[in-house]
Amino acid sequence: MKLNELALSERTHxxxxxxxxRDLSDRGVSIQQTVLKARAExxxxxxxxxxxxxxxxxFMGMTRINLHKALEEFPGGFGEHEGKARTYSVxxxxxxxxxxxxxxxxxxxxxxxxxxxxxxxxxxxxxxKGGAAKTTHAIHLAQYLAxxxxxxxxxDMDSQASLTSMFGHTPDQDFFDDFEAKEFxxxxxxxxxxxxxxxxxxxESHISGLDLIPCNADLHRTEFELPAMQMQNPGMRFYGxxxxxxxxARQEYDVIVIDCPPALNYVTIxxxxxxxxxxxxxxxxxxxxxxxxxxxAMLADxxxxxxxxxxxxxxxxxxxxxxxxxxxxxxxxxxxxxxxxQHFGEVLLPAGMVRTTMLDYAGAWIETLYEIADPxxxxxxxxxxxxxxxxxxxxxxxxxxxxxxxxxxAAA
Numbered sequence: 079m080k081l082n083e084l085a086l087s088e089r090t091h092x093x094x095x096x097x098x099x100r101d102l103s104d105r106g107v108s109i110q111q112t113v114l115k116a117r118a119e120x121x122x123x124x125x126x127x128x129x130x131x132x133x134x135x136x137f138m139g140m141t142r143i144n145l146h147k148a149l150e151e152f153p154g155g156f157g158e159h160e161g162k163a164r165t166y167s168v169x170x171x172x173x174x175x176x177x178x179x180x181x182x183x184x185x186x187x188x189x190x191x192x193x194x195x196x197x198x199x200x201x202x203x204x205x206x207k208g209g210a211a212k213t214t215h216a217i218h219l220a221q222y223l224a225x226x227x228x229x230x231x232x233x234d235m236d237s238q239a240s241l242t243s244m245f246g247h248t249p250d251q252d253f254f255d256d257f258e259a260k261e262f263x264x265x266x267x268x269x270x271x272x273x274x275x276x277x278x279x280x281x282e283s284h285i286s287g288l289d290l291i292p293c294n295a296d297l298h299r300t301e302f303e304l305p306a307m308q309m310q311n312p313g314m315r316f317y318g319x320x321x322x323x324x325x326x327a328r329q330e331y332d333v334i335v336i337d338c339p340p341a342l343n344y345v346t347i348x349x350x351x352x353x354x355x356x357x358x359x360x361x362x363x364x365x366x367x368x369x370x371x372x373x374x375a376m377l378a379d380x381x382x383x384x385x386x387x388x389x390x391x392x393x394x395x396x397x398x399x400x401x402x403x404x405x406x407x408x409x410x411x412x413x414x415x416x417x418x419x420q421h422f423g424e425v426l427l428p429a430g431m432v433r434t435t436m437l438d439y440a441g442a443w444i445e446t447l448y449e450i451a452d453p454x455x456x457x458x459x460x461x462x463x464x465x466x467x468x469x470x471x472x473x474x475x476x477x478x479x480x481x482x483x484x485x486x487x488a489a490a
Contacts (some may be wrong), residue, residue, distance in 0.1 A: 104335030118378055136467075207361070214235065255272075257272060266293070336352070347384075351384075356398070359402035
């Protein structure tokens with residue numbers, strides 16, 4: 079089929095422009111629903127695949143042999159045979175992990191999650207450059223941490239709602255906020271100050287240990303509403319709304335992962351002021367790198383202005399840049415990555431996100447690398463998973479280190 083055969087009409091003048099765009103949006107939603115239905119049959123609900131013992135051993139930090147031996151002690155009758163392999167659901171995975179944690183001789187070795195008495199960490203993945211793979215990594219990081227045994231909350235704060243879609247939802251049809259009836263389902267009423275506790279809009283996901291606060295297109299309204307509210311109430315801290323709303327969530331979850339919009343707007347500023355740490359994806363292209371530099375400079379300006387008005391400074395446990403969507407065989411990209419490493423030092427993570435056709439394949443079916451049950455090419459999938467796991471492991475280590483006694487980092 080030729081592309082021009084898909085044209086809506088031959089006319090060149092559109093009179094009812096709002097209706098025209100609504101029609102295009104409805105067509106797009108129809109495609110998304112078709113894909114979700116095809117992948118979710120027969121239950122029409124997105125589910126997580128099952129995991130083999132070798133995969134479980136990898137996430138638990140055990141050898142396959144040791145886990146096989148340990149499973150002989152496990153009292154539950156979990157697992158199902160799929161061909162020659164025995165597989166386990168994520169919920170069963172968690173039960174097995176809890177069992178081994180409670181055994182005295184293994185409790186420390188397989189301990190994950192925040193230390194006793196510590197609060198959950200809020201992590202934002204942010205950059206105002208579109209296409210930097212913010213959502214791709216936010217969802218992979220959240221799933222990885224959940225599979226490792228952490229209690230995780232993912233928050234979609236981009237009105238495009240891509241993260242919400244990755245959880246198997248059609249955002250503008252599945253969720254609705256009724257301000258008159260005070261029935262809320264997304265992050266929008268939280269930022270709009272109609273919901274004081276973010277836990278009121280948390281919903282379980284298809285992955286045990288990972289919950290979601292969804293988003294839809296309504297969130298874009300806050301860019302007009304928050305300035306108006308600030309003018310009506312000069313004492314309002316518009317940038318601290320989310321921080322206040324996450325007080326209870328910090329005790330309920332080990333890690334809260336926020337997917338920010340590709341802009342330094344009111345929503346992103348709220349996310350950053352609620353955050354303990356910041357991960358910034360940097361594609362290895364000079365125009366993308368220049369955009370990231372402007373993002374950092376603008377962020378510095380915003381923090382200075384708010385700091386003068388609020389008379390208190392925002393602090394973070396860490397800020398880390400990571401290279402996203404890079405081609406290991408591209409010499410130009412290798413040169414840029416080398417320069418990044420030389421100039422940013424330890425602020426740049428040692429691992430990055432490789433550009434791979436497997437991510438494109440997963441995205442086409444609204445899945446992640448952790449959800450793919452039967453990849454078209456095992457070798458390509460293995461390389462993609464190894465790269466993603468290496469990056470997520472580096473991020474996990476940064477997060478775990480942030481629970482240790484703080485040391486002040488001076489500006490260069």
